[in-house]
Amino acid sequence: MNYVPYYRVSTASQGKSGLGLSAQREIVQRFLKNGDQLLAEFIEVESGKKANRPQLQAAIAFAKQHGARLLIAKLDRLSRNVSFIFSLRNSEVDFVACDIPDANTLTVGIMAVLAQHERELIADRTRQALAAKKAQGHQLGMPNMTPAINLLGRQVQQHNARTHPSNVQAAELVRLYRKEGLTYAAIAERLNTLGYRTRRGKRFFAMSAQRLDPARSALIQ
Template sequence: MKYVPYYRVSTASQGKSGLGLSAQQDIVQRFLKVGDVLLDEFVEVESGKRADRPQLAAAITHAKQHKARLLIAKLDRLSRNVSFIFSLRNSEVDFVACDIPDANTLTVGIMAVLAQHERELISERTRAALAAKKAQGHKLGMPNITPEVTHRGLVIRQTNAEDNLANRQAAELIRLYRKEGLTYRAIADRLNQMGYRTRRGQAFLAMSVKRLDGWPT
């Protein structure tokens, strides 16, 4: 059986927990049987609030091209993200989760409904809490915005604009792969295989990977 592994990590610091990239890779390796083939891996580096999943889309495309199954280390780690669940359900690609090998399209469909219901409950509880605060005389809304605060916000937005999102994600991956002992050349090859590019749209080289490795966390 051919598999395309898909992992999701939020930050490089998660390597210290049981949900880091290395831990998920170990789970996948233990799942494989003799004769199984592991194709290119796809790693999503993002916060839990992001709705888009570019690496998931790439992994699904890769699995279709090679007539392989999408392999997920821990479905329960991703099951609260509605976008992920619906993308997986509607992908028309066979998948297997190492922690729930019997999961299927019906399973993830139910997870999507439950996840959406949980989001609605949280929103409802938040509105109720705000209404209670207002009834108690608390002043709600934005705090007084001074010129200094406005200027600081502008500086932050400019800095964020300069720090390309894809490069931020690549930098997190570089730190994870460095912890695993990979060379800058090997990391560059992996980033290029996953479709990452530099700010100028060029393929990664060992030197550009080393430069990103020096970014502040």
């Protein structure tokens, strides 16, 4: 059987999935049987409240193109991620999770419904809490815009520009690949293959990958 492994990590050291990239790869390797083959791997570097999953979509498309199964190391840690579950449920691609090998379209469909219900409950509780605060006389909404607040806003905008998702995600992959001993030239080639581009939409080269190494410089290109 041919498999297309999909891994998810975050900018945190262990990742939101609770497992780093190396640990997920180890789980996948233990899952494989004689004759199984891994095709191209896809790595999603998730940061903050990022909702879109471009690498998941790319992995699904690649699996369909090659008649392979999508392979996920840990499905249970992703079960509350609504966008992930809906993408997987609607993908019409055969998949298997190493930790829940019996999972199927029905299983993830139920997960999606439960995750969406949980989000709605949280939103409802938030609205109720705000209504209670307002009833108690608390002032809600934006504060008056003072020069200090305007300055803070400009600083936040500058910070966001320096930590653009294109750079943040690629930088985390640079860090992971450097730990595995890859050269910057090899890392740049992998980033380009995975579809990553610089903040200006350009292809990566060894120098641009080196600039993104958190151990060497700031996340600015």
